[in-house]
Amino acid sequence: MSFRYPEDQQVSSEKFTRSEVEDFLYYEAQLLDAWKLEEWHDLFAEDGHYIVPSTDNPDGDLKMDLALIDDDMEGIRGRVQRLMSTYAHIENPRSRTRRMISNVRLWDHEDGELGVRCSVVVHRSRVPGTTSYVADVHYRLRKQDDSFKIAFKHAMLDHHTLRDVGGVLSIVL
Amino acid sequence: MAGFAPESSRIPEVQRVDARETDYLRDERSPNKFLVHRKVFTDQQVFETERRKVFDKCWIYVGHESEIPKPGDFVAREIAGRPVLFTRNKDQEVRVLLNSCSHRGAEVCRERRGNQKRFRCFYHSWAFSNDGDLINMPDEGGFPEGFRKEDHGLAKPEQVDSYRGFVFATFNPEQEPLEEYLSDAKYYLDLTADQASGEQGMVVTRGTHEYSMRSNWKLLAENSSDGYHAIPVHKTYLDVQRSRGDDIAGHTEKDWKESHAFDLGNGHTVTVKRAPWGRPVARWTPSMGEDTKKTVERSHQRLIEAHGEERAEMISNLDFNMLIFPNLVLNNIMAVIIRTFYPNQPGHMNVTAFSLAPGDEDEPARRVRNESFLSFLGPAGLATPDDNEALESCQRGYEARPGECWSDVSRGMDKADPANWDELQMRTFWRRWDTLMGEEA
DSSP: OOOOTTTTTTOOSSOOOOOOOOHHHHHHHHHHHHTOHHHHTBOOTTOOEEEEEEETOOOOTTTTSSSSEEHHHHHHHHHHHHHHSTTOOOGSOEEEEEEEEEEOOOOOOSSOOOEEEEEEEEEEETTTTTEEEEEEEEEEEETTTTTEEEEEEEEEEOOSSTTTTTSOOOSSS | OOOOSSGGGGHHHHSOOOOEEEEEEEEEEETEEEEEEGGGOOOOHHHHHIIIIITTTEEEEEEEEEGGTTEEEEEEETTTTTTEEEEEOTOEEEEEEEESTTOOOOOOOOOOOOOOOOEETTTOOOOEEETTTTEEEGGGSSSSSSSOOOOOOOOOOOOEEEEEHHHHHHEEEEOOOOHHTTHHHHHHHHHHHHTTTTTTOEEEEEEEEEEEESSOOOHHHTTTOOOOOOOHHHHHHHHHHHHHHHHOOOOOHHHSSSEEEEEEETEEEEEEESSSOOOOBBOOOGGGOOOGGHHHHHHHHHHHHHHHHHHHHHHHHHHHHHHHTEEEEESSSSSSSEEEEEEEEEEEEEEEEEEEEETOOOOOHHHHHHHHHHHHOTTSSSSSSHHHHHHHEEEEHHHHHHTEEEEEOOOOOSSSSSTTTSHHHHHHHHHHHHHHSSOOO
């Protein structure tokens, strides 16, 4: 499945405006920053998929390689169930997070889905300190009623390893 | 007990092992006590000593042969605090070279993986073969008489050897041969290697987990086979698996069946049990999803064809967490994880982890494996991050009272046949560590 932004072309969508897509992305960020994870889960389509590749293998084979996160909807449900529990010890007390989204580009896939690419910085603050994740995020969105559903979310971290960003990735990007 | 139990398990621990009292350990009898002084986690002097007496003495895991299948393939990584190139020469021989130019010390390779015949340092353009020999450099005639290129190869470990595809190196010229060093751990390495029924054998999959913990490395050696912490720390993982249909009681003795802990010699340890989760190689459980049942059963069938019923049963159903002293964890649990870690400060370690899978695994089987792996393992899994938090929390406790207090590691010490939720595996690690720390450098 192709989801990547064509690096050498200037693209835009003929069907959607950047501002309606940004409204959706900001809403997702708002839910995540507020730890409204069940509501975040509901943004996904039934066949939704959320993936964060391993830091040494950003362009790897989605079907065969080991990622950091490789969640189908069952996986997303489990992740949300866990993170909402007070027994998710690394997130108890919960990190305070602040997502910054910019450089939003959109284009139309042939199957009618909307391709989106954006740059995301997630600042994560907890008692031992604040660290920041920097990611190149791709989506495939589907129009549904007056909003979108996430069919695919792929967050590629820029970091060489997780070692200088707090050691782990215990939150949703 | 079956063949997986080593000779050491015939005699109860407290009869087999002598009592000792050192700066770091209190291993006492009548009554039995086992205490570790917490300065081992915080003290700078202890940290510097263990780099020399533990990491520079033992066999240290470098990588798996499958990571560099072709001549010229290389991976750059760090072992025992040194940057190395793990590579294969034109004759298919595995080489471990220090990634530091013999001339002035710059790295001769700054890529993390690739395929090349030569490594050229960018500083003064000295070029080395993947055997580590100095091939050429600019203005070769400018060096004084008596300068010989063969004296300026890349540095290497004293010995490099492999067992069933697992490559180790040691910086100790007097270290015993690898097979002797591995002792009874070989049985479990065999059990792991035999998970592959095809010619390709087991392979490290692409995608490495490179993360870190703000805690002492020995806490992860303990934690990686600590059955006692599993239920309190990993409740969210167990709850999620239960809600997907797995039979999980949330009770140590009910969830871990046929459990034992063994001393494998030379500080290596293993805990074995039948755990409540599914295994891609193959023990299907409902949490894996109905649609995967056939895939997992097919994997199991292939093991039977390759190894016969009895061994296939052992490979499929014997969950084990093994520590090969000092810093290699090989856990055959809901997937196979190779985990290695090295301290760069008393209170900080880098962790590197890989997934090991049959090389001929197809897409559906790999999907089952990756989902099973990530359901628990990895820095973004549903369990491992909470181990980070537990170990970092311990470390914060130690650093708040540096040089004070002892940790109790005595659980199950009176038992003839301790289980994985006891602590024989940790005491075995600690005794070996203490012995090496007490030796003359």
